[in-house]
Structure formats: structure tokens, C-alpha cells
Amino acid sequence: MRVHADGLGRTLAGPPPRRVLDGLSLELPGPGVHAVLGANGSGKTTLLRLLALLDAPDAGELRFDGERVAGPRGVARGARRRATLVFDRPALLRGTVRWNVEFALRARGVPAAERPARLAPWIEPLGLGKILDARVDRISAGEARRAALARGLALGTELLLLDEPTANLDPLSAGLVEGAVAELCARRETTVVLATHDLAQARRLAGQVHFLAGGRIAQGGDAAAMLDAPRSTALAAFLGVENLFRGVVEDRGDHQRFIAPGIDWAVIAERPGPCWAALPARDVLVARDRPASSAMNAVEGTIERVEERGPTVLVVLAPPDREDAPAPRLTAAVTRATVQAMGLAPGQRAWLVWKAASVRLFDG
Amino acid sequence: MGPFGRALELIGTLDSRVLEVVGLSLAVSVAAASLAALFALPTALALGLGRFPGRRALRAVVRALMMVPAVLIGLLAYLMLGRGGPLGALGLLYTPTAIVLAQAVLAYPLETALFLAAFEQVDPLLLDATRTTGGGRRWVARAAVRQAAPALFAAGLTGFARVLGETGMTMMVGGNITGETRTMTTAIAAETMRGAFELALALGILLLLLSLAVNVALLFLEPGNDARAR
Known part of the structure; x- marks a missing residue:
């Protein structure tokens, strides 16, 4: 899916109110991993929530494949189904891991017969085999994050938004998460937006890196070239x-x-x-x-x-x-x-x- | 043997008068608390999850309604259900149904307020997680109910305890008719007034035990009450 953001603005209610995004423009040409790199508080989560159509921008507009889906007047709720956001916390409901994935698929309207097949491909890559029928309050934080990612992947949306998918994860969990993202990418079907403050991860996974600072994309481009040659002081400072x-x-x-x-x-x-x-x-x-x-x-x-x-x-x-x-x-x-x-x-x-x-x- | 001893004997021998009154009390109050919950749940969902103008004002109204004295609800129910009232033709006055209706009206604002509090404990991120899966309002509501389930149950139980202990209003609309509309509280009041303390005491002890049991249940619900996301 092609994503086109033009002049997005968003102020978070205070006190004091904070202008988190200010004239942010971004073009994601299609399938592949696009990293949004930025420091804590730079607005990565705010941007992902706009892209997921959970919040409306107070300025600018957002287009999916040329179709306007969000602007100051609100969001096209129907278009929410084209994207899904995996938060930086698991956000799993009371129940088992399997139940949580099922619930999401039911909410999306996936027929019962199709549901197991949606989850199956991600059980092994994300190491969920043993915890699939465990209650979410009985699994570790790392397992919960992987379960939440599996839920997002099982939905199979055209646009997948990942908010710091490996933050606070041990190397093993982080490796599984990165492996799953890489596998998804290899299929060349999904446009993935990966918000991260992990430079090394952005380099490993992303073709395109967009550096977010001062409420807009301060620098963007090919991952290797951009990170190796920061042209903005903001990026150099961030590095x-x-x-x-x-x-x-x-x-x-x-x-x-x-x-x-x-x-x-x-x-x-x-x-x-x-x-x-x-x-x-x-x-x-x-x-x-x-x-x-x-x-x-x-x-x-x-x-x-x-x-x-x-x-x-x-x-x-x-x-x-x-x-x-x-x-x-x-x-x-x-x-x-x-x-x-x-x-x-x-x-x-x-x-x-x-x-x-x-x-x-x-x-x- | 004093009245207290005789009261214990009534309980110990499972005296039919005691069983009948306790049975009716439980049935009526469970029905009332459930009926109230049936209406309180959608109200709390709308006020807790919905985004519409006047939401805050309506929440204030719910809180204010909690302060309405039971006896006033009793009076209004009497006027509605009584022979000359708009619903008089149904002949509900002095029936268990009348008690259920009045008690449900009493419990409704309390349960709504407690349900609202339960929904407020649900991490908004969990609701966003449901929104981003593509589910509409119905699914967001489902997620909220599931996550708040223990707290919602506790709220219902609190509503039950509240109406179980209600006396004046129940007396007004039920009439304390032996074998028909005698609840634990109205029986205690009536028996005490005519100086027959043993049945009053027996029912009093059972009422106390029931409240205790409800409170213990609420205590056990509390750890599972944790509706926060991880």
C-alpha cells in the first residue's frame, strides 16, 4: 500500500499542550520496511496512531493509495481495516494468547474456518508454540509482546505499524521479532512502518529510514546512506x-x-x-x-x-x-x-x- | 432459652418460615440486581466509552440519582403501581414483581456508577488495540466488558447487597404479606414491632452472614479486579 502524508499536525492535550507533529510529510511508496527513527518523545507513537487512523490529525491529510483517509475533519473509520498498529505494550485482553488472536480475527470478520490458518505461520517464527494456550497474565513480558505481534501479523493488513517492537525485550525475543518482520518483508506484500530508536535495528531491517525530529521528518532516505552520513544536526545528535x-x-x-x-x-x-x-x-x-x-x-x-x-x-x-x-x-x-x-x-x-x-x- | 437461643434453633432446624423468607429475599434481590444490571451496562458503556456531547452532564446525573432516598422511589413506585396509578391495571402492587421493579430502580444508578468506575479502570490501550484490529464499537464494548468482568461482577454484587438490605421501600410496595412478599428486612421490622424477637433475630443473623459472605466475595474479586493492561 502506498501511504502519503502531507503536512500532518497534531497537538496533544496538556497541560501544557504539546505540538508533537507539525507539518509532517511522508511518502511510503509501497511494500517494504520503512523505519521511523527518533528519540523518545519525538512523536513516533503519535505518528503511528495517525497512520493507524486511531486519531485524527488537526492539520494536513493522509492518503492510502491516493484515497483520502484522514484529515482535520476526522478519519475514515472503514479504512482502519487496511492498517493495524502493534503497540509498544502488549495490550492483550484477559484470556489466552490464542483467544486474543481469535478475538482480533473475529472482530475483523475473518470466518472461523480461516482463523487458525492466519495464526499458524507465525507460531514458530515468534516462538509461541508453548504459550499459545497460556493465560496472558502467566507469560513473560517478552512473550506477551511477541503474542501481540502475532495478533497484528495474523490480521494480514496491507499496512502494519510497529511501535518499538523490540524495546525492553531480551536479545532472544528481539531476534525472534526481527526475524518475523524480515520474513513478512520477504513476501513483499506488506508496507511496514517500524518506529524505533534503535539505529542498528533500523539499519538491519529497513530499506528506507525517516528521521523524526521537531515534529517532522528531518531527514529521510536509503537506510545505509542516511545513517552513515547524517546531514542534519538533529540526526547527528540523535546518533x-x-x-x-x-x-x-x-x-x-x-x-x-x-x-x-x-x-x-x-x-x-x-x-x-x-x-x-x-x-x-x-x-x-x-x-x-x-x-x-x-x-x-x-x-x-x-x-x-x-x-x-x-x-x-x-x-x-x-x-x-x-x-x-x-x-x-x-x-x-x-x-x-x-x-x-x-x-x-x-x-x-x-x-x-x-x-x-x-x-x-x-x-x- | 432466651430469644437469641431460640433464634439459633430456628436457623439450626431450618424452620420453614425462615427458609421461605430467605428464599424470597434472595430471589427478589438477585432478580432486581440483575434487572438493574441489564440497563446499567449499556448506560455505563455509552457513558464510559462513547464520545458525545453531554456525556459529563449525564455522568453527574447518574451520581445524583444515587442520592435519591429509597423511600422516595417507594412512594413513586406505589403511585405508579397502585390501583389509581398508570400501571395500576397490571395489579402488581404487593407482589414480588413490584419489589423487584422498585429495587431495580434503586440499584440502577448505583450499578451504573460502579460499572462506569469499572470501565474507567480498563487501560484505554486495550480498547485502541481492539479498534486497530478493525472491529467497530460493538467489539470495543466487548473488549471492555471482558477486561472489566471481575469489577463488573463485584459491582453487581454490591447492587445486590444494597437492595437485599433495603426495608422501607420494600415494605411500601411489597406489603410484607406472609408467604407472599415477606423479605428478610421487612419481616425483621414487622416481627420486632410486634415483639416477636426470635424470628427477627434469626433473620437478622442470616442477613448479617449474607452481607459478610458478599463482602468476602468482593474481597476475593479484588486481586482479579486488575483490569490494567500489562
Whole structure:
């Protein structure tokens, strides 16, 4: 199904009222996984509820295959049957897993004879065999989420909306969920919208990624290209990469180096060439003296700032400027206890240390 | 043997007068609570799940109706069902049916308010989940009733307990006719007034036990009352 959203707006009632979506436009050309990436509170759920026709936008319009289905005047309730939303909580009714799926299929008007066949293909992929006849209050949170996904999949709608389908799931459950989504995708029948804040998941599952920030799609496009080359500050900030640089990988035979103005790091790269290098602040250690360790990268400099960020503290180091270029600031994230134990303060000398493997390289 | 001992004897020997009164009381009050629930359920569904103007005002009206004294309902029922009343031709006054009708009217706002409270405990996400499966209002209502079922049952039981203990109104429309419209409460009142305490006490003890049983049942319903989604 082709989905066309034009200038969608939605304000959530307060207090204080919040303009969650503001002029959001989005085009989903057809079957495939389309990720909507965004931070918590960026409006992903609000957008999915509009796409599911559960809420009406207060501005703009929504079209399914060219047919107008929602606008400020309300939604076409009949069109609700073309989409279904799997929430970020299981939302299962009192009863067994099987009963819940049955109930949904009955509500949709699926004849009794067809119902078992609708669920059957998803029992194995989602690992539901053993819990199918268990009451939903007797199964684990992960199982409940998978059961809810099975309910959504069994409906077989043209548009399937998944709200953070793997958030708070253990790796096993998350793997099953992703596997089921990938399997659905392979059939090329369903247009899937996957809301997630998990960058890696968006990369794994989605062909197209739409980054939601400031109430609209801040950047969208091919998943690999977009995530590897964030063109908006919002996306760069969301990616949570404090140390993000554009440069070139050079092959030195036994190892590779990432070269950028003021930067010469040991990295592990598959091939040389221009790329982005991202060094998460979490992966950077702070030391007083040049440490003897296996870490390939060590930079000495002056601590410029020490900033508290929730449970962690960001230590921003200014390396000495080089002849050819000023050295860019580097950030390390450490615990508050570390800052106190080491007595870290602006103006002091310190070393930042990180492994070559900590530097993530994205092709340009 | 004092009146209390004789009362226990009446209960212990399953005295027919006691059984008859208790039986009628239970039958009438179960019928009344059920009849009230039959009307209270759609009202509560409409007020709880519907979106229409005046919904809040109607909810206030329901709460206000809970405050109407039973004796006033008794008076109105008497006027309606009495010989000169609009429904007089049916000859219902001083019959168990009259008691059922009056008690149902009494229980209706109470049960509606409690049903409403039960529906409010249902996680709205569960209703949205039903909407997004493509089911219309009927299915959303079904989901709400299922999820709130224990709380709804508890509400019905509370309505039953309320009308079981009602006296004045039941006396007015039932007439406390021995073997026909004598309920536990009206029998206790009448027996006490004529100084025959043993039957009054026996019925009083049973009434107390019944209320106790209802309360214990409500207590047990509470953990299962949890209608929140996970």
C-alpha cells in the first residue's frame, strides 16, 4: 500500500499542550520496511496512531493509495481495516494468547474456518508454540509482546505499524521479532512502518529510514546512506556520537589509519577511502599518564570542560593543535565516581585512550 | 432459652418460615440486581466509552440519582403501581414483581456508577488495540466488558447487597404479606414491632452472614479486579 502524508499536525492535550507533529510529510511508496527513527518523545507513537487512523490529525491529510483517509475533519473509520498498529505494550485482553488472536480475527470478520490458518505461520517464527494456550497474565513480558505481534501479523493488513517492537525485550525475543518482520518483508506484500530508536535495528531491517525530529521528518532516505552520513544536526545528535568526523581511511599494510584534519587514529577498516568515523564517548577512557595498554589510540591534551550528563560525565579534551590544522575536541564519558576519584577538572593535563575497534566507520 | 437461643434453633432446624423468607429475599434481590444490571451496562458503556456531547452532564446525573432516598422511589413506585396509578391495571402492587421493579430502580444508578468506575479502570490501550484490529464499537464494548468482568461482577454484587438490605421501600410496595412478599428486612421490622424477637433475630443473623459472605466475595474479586493492561 502506498501511504502519503502531507503536512500532518497534531497537538496533544496538556497541560501544557504539546505540538508533537507539525507539518509532517511522508511518502511510503509501497511494500517494504520503512523505519521511523527518533528519540523518545519525538512523536513516533503519535505518528503511528495517525497512520493507524486511531486519531485524527488537526492539520494536513493522509492518503492510502491516493484515497483520502484522514484529515482535520476526522478519519475514515472503514479504512482502519487496511492498517493495524502493534503497540509498544502488549495490550492483550484477559484470556489466552490464542483467544486474543481469535478475538482480533473475529472482530475483523475473518470466518472461523480461516482463523487458525492466519495464526499458524507465525507460531514458530515468534516462538509461541508453548504459550499459545497460556493465560496472558502467566507469560513473560517478552512473550506477551511477541503474542501481540502475532495478533497484528495474523490480521494480514496491507499496512502494519510497529511501535518499538523490540524495546525492553531480551536479545532472544528481539531476534525472534526481527526475524518475523524480515520474513513478512520477504513476501513483499506488506508496507511496514517500524518506529524505533534503535539505529542498528533500523539499519538491519529497513530499506528506507525517516528521521523524526521537531515534529517532522528531518531527514529521510536509503537506510545505509542516511545513517552513515547524517546531514542534519538533529540526526547527528540523535546518533549519540559525540566524536564524529569526516575523513579518509589509509591502509598501512598491517593496519589502517583514519586521517582527518587534526586526526590520525588507528582504526579497523575493511577498505581504504573516504568515510565517517564515529567514536562513542563511552568507549573512551581517561588516564592521568600515558597508559601502557593494548589500546592503539592515545591522545594527550588539556581538559577543557567537565559536563554532567545525567548519570555520566562528559570530559572534553583539547589536544594540542598541529601545524597543519587545529585539533578537534574529543569527548570521553565517564562516571561521576571516576571524576571524583581522579579529581578531573578543567585545565588539567590528561590522556584519552581508545581501541581501534571502538571507532565505527561508515562508508561515504 | 432466651430469644437469641431460640433464634439459633430456628436457623439450626431450618424452620420453614425462615427458609421461605430467605428464599424470597434472595430471589427478589438477585432478580432486581440483575434487572438493574441489564440497563446499567449499556448506560455505563455509552457513558464510559462513547464520545458525545453531554456525556459529563449525564455522568453527574447518574451520581445524583444515587442520592435519591429509597423511600422516595417507594412512594413513586406505589403511585405508579397502585390501583389509581398508570400501571395500576397490571395489579402488581404487593407482589414480588413490584419489589423487584422498585429495587431495580434503586440499584440502577448505583450499578451504573460502579460499572462506569469499572470501565474507567480498563487501560484505554486495550480498547485502541481492539479498534486497530478493525472491529467497530460493538467489539470495543466487548473488549471492555471482558477486561472489566471481575469489577463488573463485584459491582453487581454490591447492587445486590444494597437492595437485599433495603426495608422501607420494600415494605411500601411489597406489603410484607406472609408467604407472599415477606423479605428478610421487612419481616425483621414487622416481627420486632410486634415483639416477636426470635424470628427477627434469626433473620437478622442470616442477613448479617449474607452481607459478610458478599463482602468476602468482593474481597476475593479484588486481586482479579486488575483490569490494567500489562
